[in-house]
Amino acid sequence: MAASISLRDAKKALKKYLPYSGLVGYSVLGLHSAKIRLEEFFIGKSARPVVFHGALVLSSIGIATYLYDRPVFDVMRPPKSKRLLWSLFGTWMFNFGSLLLWAICKEMCPKNRLIRAVLVLSSCAGVVYVGTDYLQAVDKLRLGIIAEREEGAIEL
Numbered sequence: 001m002a003a004s005i006s007l008r009d010a011k012k013a014l015k016k017y018l019p020y021s022g023l024v025g026y027s028v029l030g031l032h033s034a035k036i037r038l039e040e041f042f043i044g045k046s047a048r049p050v051v052f053h054g055a056l057v058l059s060s061i062g063i064a065t066y067l068y069d070r071p072v073f074d075v076m077r078p079p080k081s082k083r084l085l086w087s088l089f090g091t092w093m094f095n096f097g098s099l100l101l102w103a104i105c106k107e108m109c110p111k112n113r114l115i116r117a118v119l120v121l122s123s124c125a126g127v128v129y130v131g132t133d134y135l136q137a138v139d140k141l142r143l144g145i146i147a148e149r150e151e152g153a154i155e156l
Contacts, residue, residue: 015069022062023128029055029095030120033102036113056095064091070135075142098127 031038032052039051067087078086102120109116 015065019062019066022059022066025055025058025060025062026095026098026128027121027124029059030098030102030124031117033099034106034109034116034120036117036120059095060091063094064088067091067135071139072142072145075145094127094131098124101127 028051032048032055037048037051039047043051064087067090068083073083101123105119105123106116109119
């Protein structure tokens with residue numbers, strides 16, 4: 001007998017694993033923007049735009065999913081359209097801000113591909129760490145919002 005997967009389980013799995021795929025896309029985007037193009041070994045030079053845009057889309061989907069499912073939004077209760085707009089805005093600011101950072105670093109880094117790859121991947125890890133740390137701090141604020149709402153002091 002085959003196991004069945006409910007729609008709720010599928011949504012739960014997507015919420016859990018799409019942000020991880022976004023991290024992979026984000027790392028590939030960073031490497032590609034630093035002119036470390038691993039796809040040339042496997043696919044060829046004609047795949048450059050496909051890999052870049054695919055990594056950008058994958059990164060955007062993963063980050064938008066992560067932002068959309070933040071617990072602080074459950075407390076704030078914004079409309080779904082506003083929640084989606086905020087998630088997309090955060091995603092594009094994160095991705096394009098990182099691309100700007102990598103473009104500047106690419107000009108300042110040595111020509112050695114290994115050093116550039118290490119610098120890009122470490123900057124990816126650093127930016128993701130700071131971003132998640134910030135979002136976790138914002139999510140902790142929801143406890144204060146809940147406490148104030150229970151006391152009747154605030155109405156959102």
